[in-house]
Amino acid sequence: MRSKALILFLIATASCGRLEDVGRAPAFGRAETSDEFRAMAGAAMPLGRGAEGSLWSRERGSLLGDRRAVQRGDILTVVIEIDDRAEISNSTGRSRAGSDSMGIPSLFGVPEAADKILPDGASLAEAVSTSSRSSYQGDGSVARKEKLTLRIAATVVEVMTNGVLRIEGSQEVRVNFELRELVVRGFVRPEDISRQNVITYDKIAGARISYGGRGQITDVQQPRLGQQIADIVLPF
Known part of the structure; x- marks a missing residue:
């Protein structure tokens, strides 16, 4: 009884949360609460000053300076170009057959005496006879193709003790009542960042x-909450 009440409570709670978005576009997430904002809102990024009037200074603020991301709060561009394809195929076959028989045709006259009291057709001459046979055959295949081309600005949120940069980037694009979300996180080496500040x-x-994404199109593509619960709970 308690489990049923708990399920009904969870369904009602989830439904109420979605009903609040009826007729309204999905709301953007607050950028001010992300690690990116906190990294950029920290100490001001220093701008190097080269020799006065010089165009050849390597400081970040000069014309030919190195502007790659190297410290907390710096921004770089992440290029995502995924074009993967995988095909796997395998088959397995196995079979086994066996038979056994055992009889007692004579044992000091005991089988003959036993045959007289056994039902018609029964005899100890073929006391035990067994046979077995099993076979198995399995086939499996996987075919997958993924293609994704995206560009996103990420922020250096932490400089590790060994110099590796921890980056994080997020992007939200709303088209009508559908919100598309892109998130990227990871660790990069400063030397892997190109001169164009791209990795x-x-x-x-x-x-x-x-x-x-989330919104009206995503809601239609997802199974209903009751169906998801049934798929998890039902054993068959």
């Missing part, structure tokens, strides 16, 4: 890339 996703260690 590709395959040079990000521990990369966590998420591209999804």
Whole structure:
């Protein structure tokens, strides 16, 4: 009884939360609460000053200076170009057959005496006879193709003790009543960042890339809450 009440309570709570968005576009997340904002809102990023009037200074503020992200609060561009394809196929076959028989045709006259009291057709001459046969065959295949091309600005949120940069970037685009969300996190080496202050996703260690959305289209594509619960609870 308590479990039923708990399920009904969870369904009602989830439904009420979604009913608040009826007729309204999904709200943007607050950027001020992210690690990106806190990193950029910290100490001001210093602007290097080269020799007065010099165009060849390597300071960040000069014409030919190195403007790659190197410290907390710096911004760089992450290029995500995923074009993966995988095909796997395998098959397995196995079979086994066996038979056993055992009889007692004579044992000091005991089988003959036993045959007289056994039902018609029964005899100890073939006391035990067994046979077994099993077979198994399995086939499996996987075909997958993924293609994703995106660009996103990420922020250096932490400089590790070994110089590796921890980056985080998020982007939200709302079209009518659908909100598309892109999130990227990971660790990069400063030397892997190009002179254009760009890094590709395959040079990000521990990369966590998420591209999804929420809104009316996503709601239609998802199974109803009751169906999801039934798929988890039902054993068949």
